[in-house]
Each structure stands twice: as structure tokens, then as C-alpha cells.
Amino acid sequence: MRTVYLGTSDFAAAVLRRLAGSPHRPVLVVTPPDRPRGRGRRTLPPAAAAAAGELGIELLQVENVNDDAALERIRAVRPEAVAVCAFGQLIREPLLSEFPLLNVHPSLLPRWRGAAPIERAIIVGDDRTGVSVLRVTAGLDSGPVALSEEVAIDPDDDYETLSGKLQDLGGELLVRALDLQTAGRLRFEEQDEAGATYAEKIDPAERRLDPARPAVELARIVRALTPHIGAYLEIGDGNRLGVRRARAVDVSVTGGEIHAEWGALLLGCGQGALRLDVVHPSGGRPMAVDAYLRGHPVPAL
Numbered sequence: 532m533r534t535v536y537l538g539t540s541d542f543a544a545a546v547l548r549r550l551a552g553s554p555h556r557p558v559l560v561v562t563p564p565d566r567p568r569g570r571g572r573r574t575l576p577p578a579a580a581a582a583a584g585e586l587g588i589e590l591l592q593v594e595n596v597n598d599d600a601a602l603e604r605i606r607a608v609r610p611e612a613v614a615v616c617a618f619g620q621l622i623r624e625p626l627l628s629e630f631p632l633l634n635v636h637p638s639l640l641p642r643w644r645g646a647a648p649i650e651r652a653i654i655v656g657d658d659r660t661g662v663s664v665l666r667v668t669a670g671l672d673s674g675p676v677a678l679s680e681e682v683a684i685d686p687d688d689d690y691e692t693l694s695g696k697l698q699d700l701g702g703e704l705l706v707r708a709l710d711l712q713t714a715g716r717l718r719f720e721e722q723d724e725a726g727a728t729y730a731e732k733i734d735p736a737e738r739r740l741d742p743a744r745p746a747v748e749l750a751r752i753v754r755a756l757t758p759h760i761g762a763y764l765e766i767g768d769g770n771r772l773g774v775r776r777a778r779a780v781d782v783s784v785t786g787g788e789i790h791a792e793w794g795a796l797l798l799g800c801g802q803g804a805l806r807l808d809v810v811h812p813s814g815g816r817p818m819a820v821d822a823y824l825r826g827h828p829v830p831a832l
Contacts, residue, residue, distance in 0.1 A: 532709050535559045535610040535630075536579075536588075537596060542698045543617040544578040546635055549702025550614065551586045555709040558608045561601070563619065564592045597623045605630075612712060614705055615667055622667055631712065632667035635705050637697040639679055640665060641727040644672035649694055651730040652684060653755035656747075659683050660693070662701045664708045666719055673727070675719035677711070678704050689754040689776075733760055740764050742787045742832065746779035746803035753777045761811065764798070766830040773811025780806045791829045794821040 536547055536557040550557060560583035565576045576584075576592075583590045589608075593601045596618075602625070605613070615622070616635040626632075638648035639661040652660045661681040668674035682696050711717040733756065740749045740762050753762045753774050763771040784790055784799035791797075796807040811817040812827065 532611040532713050533558055533609065534709065535561065535605055535608060535613045536616075537561045537613065537618045537620075537622075538579040538616040539563055539577045539619045540617040541578040542637065542694055542701070544582040545695075545698035546616045546702045546705060547579055547582050548586065549699075550705055550709075551588065553706040553709070555612075555706060555713075557588055557614070558610070559589045559591060559605065561591045561593065561596055561605070561618075564594060596620050597626055602626060602629075612709060614709075616701065616705070623669075627667065627669060633677070633705065633708055633712075634665050634667045634672070634674070635701040636663050636665060636672055637661075637694070637701060638730070639663060639681060640672060640676055641722040641724065643728055643730040645730040646732040648730040649690055649697065650733055650755040650760075651728075653688065653690065653693065654751050656751055657684055660697070662697055662704050664704050665722075671729075673722060673724075675721045677717050677719050678708050680704060687754075689757040690760075691758055738762050740774060740798075740805070742798055742805075743801045746798075746800040746805040749798075749800060749805050750777050750779045758817075763811075764830070764832065766832060768830075770813040772813070772830055773817070774807055774809075775811055775817045776809035777805050777807050779803050787832055789830055789832065791824060794824075796820050796824075796829065 532555045534555050534557045538547055539562050562577045562580040565574050568575045580590055591604050610630055612631045614633050640663040643651050659681055661679055663676050663679040665676045666674040680700055708717060756762045757775050761773050763773045766772050782804050784797045784804040786799045788799045789796050798805040807820055809817055809819055810823050
């Protein structure tokens, strides 16, 4: 099919690369404009825009895909379908109904509609997730689903590893959906609204690890926010100590205190202890705790 692709993130870029290698290679990619990113606040393109450049696909960068100029550009390439993945802009009429729109969403809908489905699945301790391909409607990820496939969440999965599995699957499912649409055999099923949950965007306050909470909960937060957002501890010198890898252990440590044992740091929690294995000191790089302890004192909260 002649397609247009709307996407922004690293996840969207990976799905785009798979789509570009199929018979449904996009004729146009639409992303938001370049923005300042990272510590240096350098102006950089969205990951999907960079991928489009690498692939030699025509690129349109717009603040609002619903603007008249954007609509005319999309119409000019005469798409038979528009694919959407982690785009970050609401799609409104007339674009919403002018073309068949398929959305690649990393959850088993209706579970985890919204902005942070991968992170929320890890944070609450789900043992499975997946990818759904659905029709885009006015509601938030509430359209009927054409295809979905399940993926197990392994105990050691963090955002990076789980996202990698899901983006590979997302690309395959999107190509499969477009194959079916080409053949006139793509079918949709309405979602069960009673099972809907919402994956709210990660609030900055959620990054702080509160030792009053059980260690198992803190370990899930660390996994969910690694490496793209990052969880941290507030330590006594007024700095933050980033935590990149940690696990709950059943040992006795006074709540709110940090001890150095077995080449690791142990944080006493409301229940159990959190073993810190990889940390990220302020102004430095992520490092194993044994390396951190060679150049830093044991931190105090």
C-alpha cells in the first residue's frame, strides 16, 4: 500500500525501519520539528525524522499535523493508508476520517492506553504486555483492534530491553496489518471498555525513590525508567544519585539508611532492602557500585 507514516520516538523509528523494508515503504514521514534535547540542549531531530533521513524518505516536520498546510502535503502524496506510532500529537478531523489510519501501540489494549504503557506495565508488576494495531479514532487509544500479540515481561526487563522486543513486534504487526488491508481481509474488534486502564505520562516526582516504600516497588520503578528517564535517590549532600540497576533483597537494613556490603549498596526500605548495583553520580556517568565506592564515600540520605 502507498503509505504515510506519523511517528516521533525511538520506538517509532524502529517500526519505521521495518515498514520501509516492506512493500508498504512510506512515501512521506511526518514528525514534530527539531527540539533542544539532552544536557547540552542541542537542537536535534526526533528519532523518526533521523531515520527518515537515513532511509531517504521525504520528511515533513510540523507542530500540528491537523494544520491546513500539513493536510495538503499529506493529500498530495495520495496515501492509501496512514500509519501512526508514538507520534505525540492528537489527530483530528478531517484527517481522522479522510484516510485509513492504523496505530501501533505497545500494550495489550484495552490495558494501558495512553502515553507511558511500557513504563506503567513494569511499574505495577505486570507479567505480560504486547503490541496492538488499532484503528485511530477520536478517543485515546480506544479504537477497534485489528491485531495484537503478547510478550512476556521477564523479571530483569527494563524499559530498554522490553521496548526493544515490542518495537520489533510492532513493525512486524504493522506490515502484517497492511498486507491484510491490501488483500481486503483486515478485520477489527471493539475493545472492552470495562477493562480499560490509562498509562499516564511519568511525572517528575515519580523518579524519586522513596525508601519508605517496599523494595520490590522501588526495583520496578528503576527498571521502568532505565535508561531513558532515570530514577534517583536524594542524598545528604543535596545531590541526586541516579539508580540504573537495582533489585529487592530480603536482608535487614535500617529503613532510610544505606550500607555498603558485598560490593554493593543496600538501601533499607519500608519492606526489605534495595540492592543498588549500577548508579549514576551527579555530573558523572553510570557505573557499577564497586567502581563508585572507590571514588566516593557511602552516601547518606
